[in-house]
Amino acid sequence: MNLNKVFLIGRLVQDVDFKILPSGTPIAVINIATNRNYKDRTGQQKTETEYHRIIAWGRLAELCRDYLNKGRLVFVEGRLHYRTWLAPDGTKRSQTEIIAETIRFGPKPGEMIEEVPEELKEFEEPPSDIWEIPF
Numbered sequence: 001m002n003l004n005k006v007f008l009i010g011r012l013v014q015d016v017d018f019k020i021l022p023s024g025t026p027i028a029v030i031n032i033a034t035n036r037n038y039k040d041r042t043g044q045q046k047t048e049t050e051y052h053r054i055i056a057w058g059r060l061a062e063l064c065r066d067y068l069n070k071g072r073l074v075f076v077e078g079r080l081h082y083r084t085w086l087a088p089d090g091t092k093r094s095q096t097e098i099i100a101e102t103i104r105f106g107p108k109p110g111e112m113i114e115e116v117p118e119e120l121k122e123f124e125e126p127p128s129d130i131w132e133i134p135f
Contacts, residue, residue, distance in 0.1 A: 004079040006098050008052055009106075010034040012072050018065040028061035030054040030100075032074060054078065056100040064103060073106030 010032035017029040036048045054076055056064050068074065078100040087093050 006076070006078050006080055008032065008034055008054075008076045008098070010052065010074065010076075012068060012070050012074065013051065015070050016064050016068050018061060026058055026061040026065075028056040028064040030056065030064060030068065030074070030076075030103075032076070052076075053095065053097045054100050054103075055081070055097050056103060060100060060103060067105055072108060075104040075106065076100055077102040 013031050013033050018026065019028075020026050030053075032052050032054060034050050034052065036050070038046055038048070040046050076098060078098045081097045081099045082094065083097065084092060084094040
């Protein structure tokens with residue numbers, strides 16, 4: 001069995017780059033940033049930022065064009081895609097992208113979620129015996 005699945009939650013670092021290919025297929029390129037907070041060996045708090053290139057096709061691309069802009073929080077579900085090409089100067093280039101299958105839009109920058117929906121309230125506090133992980 002094989003699995004190629006990616007889940008990311010991050011913020012757009014720029015507005016959506018939307019195009020329609022000569023075939024008539026809409027495509028959107030979304031660049032998001034994700035952060036990882038940790039403490040280094042000396043106990044100092046550090047933040048590491050990773051940038052991800054997301055590709056959306058068809059109707060999903062159109063929705064991204066219409067509703068997303070810089071700073072918007074998104075949840076992306078997709079698959080990794082690695083591509084290579086020759087640049088005009090003859091050098092070999094490569095890039096890892098995420099082909100989006102689902103994108104859920106989070107609140108707009110500065111927008112607060114005032115109330116937790118009823119269906120999520122039961123998940124606010126997980127039982128401690130399930131979530132305790134020894135390190």
